[in-house]
Amino acid sequence: MIKEILKGIIIGVANIIPGVSGGTLAVSMGIYSKIIGSITNMFKDFKNSIKTLLPYGIGMILGIGIFSFVITFLFEKFPIPTNFLFIGLILGGIPIIYNGMKSKKIDILHIVLFIIFASIVIFMGSSKTGDTSSTSIILNFTEVIKLFLIGVVAAATMVIPGVSGSMMLTLLGYYQPITGTIKEFIKALLSFNMDSILNSIGILLPFGIGVIIGIIAIAKLIEYLLKKCPSYVFASILGLIIASPVAILYQTSFNSVEIPIMMLSIVTLAVGIIVSLKLGKDN
DSSP states (O other): OOHHHHHHHHHHHHHSTTTTOHHHHHHTTTHHHHHHHHTTTTTSSSSHHHHHHHHHHHHHHHHHHHHHHHHHHHHHHHHHHHHHHHHHHHHHHHHHHHHTTOOSSOOOOHHHHHHHHHHHHHHHHHHHOEEEEEEEOOSSHHHHHHHHHHHHHHHHHHTTTTTTTHHHHHHTTTOOOOOHHHEEEEEEHTTTTTHHHHHHHHHHHHHHHHHHHHHHHHHHHHHHHHHOHHHHHHHHHHHHHHHHHHHHHTTTTOOTTOHHHHHHHHHHHHHHHHHHHHTTOOO
């Protein structure tokens, strides 16, 4: 239970960082197929699906809620070591992903899919996501529908390994409003500010419903593909994941890098790899 919650926390934290994919880390820790299967079988086997998803869900909520404050501090003060930590978490899961390729015989389609999906991640990573301009949210019917649709799109990208849902929110101009609303909601709960709580719910509820629907829809598609052509799916995922560190490094500023920072980055990289390998066992 504790191990599953820890994995959920890592996925939750990853999902709030532009350029880092929660789906990638789920695959790296060997729980991606389990989560996808539980989501798609929710209505067929509700009890077991909830039993499987609950600890990961608790962890994700904790990761998003608590670490939305911590991760902001780390990226402001230690951006390079923090990025290297996530790169380590990704790299540590590559052996697990490779083992998922049931077909050991590599053909031209495996290679083509690998290159295509790796290129997608590198292209997205090289897109300008550093713009801090964002869309302000004024609640009305049109905005509620827009929040719902953005939730669907963000969720679909969150589930796909190698693609960052938070990066998609950034490109759409909704990353800061959504993460800011989450922070305000937590502060309002702690201070029992009902006006702020209700306003936050008005924003987060349609977005959250969209996220749920988006996750269910894309999960069914991925489960179908895993059944029909698993080795090709894993070749695509491998391309997405191996390219992810490149995308993260592309968005990392290395101006005026000092030796202590690089040494710390090497340590966080190693820690990330070790944690990923450890969490990926026994799945």
